[in-house]
Amino acid sequence: MIALILEENLKPGDKLPNETILSQRLDVGRSSLREAMKLLASRNIVTVRQGSGTYIAASPGMVEDPLGFIFIDNKQKLVQDLLEVRFLLEPSIAAMAATRADEKDIKKITALCDEVETLLKNHEDHTQKDIDFHTAIALSSKNVVVPRLIPVINNSIPLFVETTGGILRRETIESHREIADAIACHDPLHAQDAMYLHLVYNRKWICSISQKQ
Amino acid sequence: MIALILEENLKPGDKLPNETILSQRLDVGRSSLREAMKLLASRNIVTVRQGSGTYIAASPGMVEDPLGFIFIDNKQKLVQDLLEVRFLLEPSIAAMAATRADEKDIKKITALCDEVETLLKNHEDHTQKDIDFHTAIALSSKNVVVPRLIPVINNSIPLFVETTGGILRRETIESHREIADAIACHDPLHAQDAMYLHLVYNRKWICSISQKQ
Known part of the structure; x- marks a missing residue:
């Protein structure tokens, strides 16, 4: 998934392709894809906007309190x-x-x-x-x-x-x-x-x- | 969950209480608890060792490439x-x-x-x-x-x-x-x-x- 973001050169604010396209591209089922999205959201790589879609976060990969x-x-x-x-x-x-x-x-x-x-x-x-x-x-x-x-x-x-x-x-x-x-x-x-x-x-x-x- | 780790003063390598105890303490169902654990693992706060239990990570809260x-x-x-x-x-x-x-x-x-x-x-x-x-x-x-x-x-x-x-x-x-x-x-x-x-x-x-x- 990270590889795909880098490959596609997606930038902060860009919208990700929808689930159907992503699960085909990555050759994974929808439930695995949703799991992966949750992890990416928790790492602040993507932001999910309800009813709108999934976007690249403003500072991708920067979590709150990253040094713990x-x-x-x-x-x-x-x-x-x-x-x-x-x-x-x-x-x-x-x-x-x-x-x-x-x-x-x-x-x-x-x-x-x-x-x-x-x-x-x-x-x-x-x-x-x-x-x-x-x-x-x-x-x-x-x-x-x-x-x-x-x-x-x-x-x-x-x-x-x-x-x-x-x-x-x-x-x-x-x-x-x-x-x-x-x-x-x-x-x-x-x-x-x-x-x-x-x-x-x-x-x-x-x-x-x-x-x- | 983070509040519990801080309250109990759990240190790197310490084992977390089992699911039954945790879901009682936090007053949440097991499936929510498992979801929370996955997020904590993705933030490198806990490490799950299969068949052994869940432990506080070595450098809790320090993810790989934290600055993205x-x-x-x-x-x-x-x-x-x-x-x-x-x-x-x-x-x-x-x-x-x-x-x-x-x-x-x-x-x-x-x-x-x-x-x-x-x-x-x-x-x-x-x-x-x-x-x-x-x-x-x-x-x-x-x-x-x-x-x-x-x-x-x-x-x-x-x-x-x-x-x-x-x-x-x-x-x-x-x-x-x-x-x-x-x-x-x-x-x-x-x-x-x-x-x-x-x-x-x-x-x-x-x-x-x-x-x-």
């Missing part, structure tokens, strides 16, 4: 270690983005920076938009692996937001803005430093939290 | 971009390993370094042992995220081995040994530099291959 972080018991250590990994990846990714971002990327990053700022100022939940901001930077790196990695690592953002509450509001607004501006100016060193500083604020806060506990 | 690299068309770009990510991660991870590795870790890393060397000298396939070597270093970092990340990124090693053939044999043996020795001496800077050099050899070779094509 839910099975790591010590959530405080998980938050610290995710942040340690973000320090390895995100400053360099910001530098890549500053070098390689095109006009469309810059528009997207700036718009998301604005949205996060508005949500923060209104004391609304900015978690998803924050992940989108970091993912937009990852996409601008033009590295095909990085945008698949960053949302996984940034699973940590909901945990951070939970532990940091609204306290980091001003620092988040200012450091996000500095990152976005540096990328817009194609200034890789400035983007790298601004991202590093953004992560330092997060680490300081997490350390102060864990000392209180 | 098979769906990235341009394999040459994938190899280059995976290597770019390895440059961001592995030198720092080698430094962490040099700082944090205990005696048991060092024994493991040295043994795997020996095994890869023997396989390379005998012109045998060293791919899996090479991945194990890098994973052992990742485990020694004592970061809980890193050992889940490195095997995914090192999906690239089979691709490298394919493209580089046996040519990198001497460089691989020497740079692996230097990494292992630096970790054994708890010398983080040396470990970091040795890993960087190891990746440089790989990049040089990949560049020379892609220029020929």
Whole structure:
């Protein structure tokens, strides 16, 4: 089935042929085909839309929590270690983005920076938009692996937001803005430093939290 | 079901209660339970051993190819971009390993370094042992995220081995040994530099291959 998707060069959003055609092509019965479809859906390779058909998923093969972080018991250590990994990846990714971002990327990053700022100022939940901001930077790196990695690592953002509450509001607004501006100016060193500083604020806060506990 | 695994604090290798107990605990019928088990198996959360029972998987929640690299068309770009990510991660991870590795870790890393060397000298396939070597270093970092990340990124090693053939044999043996020795001496800077050099050899070779094509 995966072989067929690759062979046919089916892309995210494409509709799969119907059951009759598929069971002929793959030479399997309908019940085996349905079993296979359930497994592909559970791996987020296809999405079944009731009454409409089966489609290739938006990010095929990317399951929720693909590295199984839910099975790591010590959530405080998980938050610290995710942040340690973000320090390895995100400053360099910001530098890549500053070098390689095109006009469309810059528009997207700036718009998301604005949205996060508005949500923060209104004391609304900015978690998803924050992940989108970091993912937009990852996409601008033009590295095909990085945008698949960053949302996984940034699973940590909901945990951070939970532990940091609204306290980091001003620092988040200012450091996000500095990152976005540096990328817009194609200034890789400035983007790298601004991202590093953004992560330092997060680490300081997490350390102060864990000392209180 | 996942809630039950977390609640009961079941660990990799632990056996799940039998169907009767599970369907009572979860208040579902046997056929729904079997459906759920199939999905958990496809997500590599449990492993079904015929005639023996159902067990928690070795790395629960880690599926094969979790980031869906098979769906990235341009394999040459994938190899280059995976290597770019390895440059961001592995030198720092080698430094962490040099700082944090205990005696048991060092024994493991040295043994795997020996095994890869023997396989390379005998012109045998060293791919899996090479991945194990890098994973052992990742485990020694004592970061809980890193050992889940490195095997995914090192999906690239089979691709490298394919493209580089046996040519990198001497460089691989020497740079692996230097990494292992630096970790054994708890010398983080040396470990970091040795890993960087190891990746440089790989990049040089990949560049020379892609220029020929």
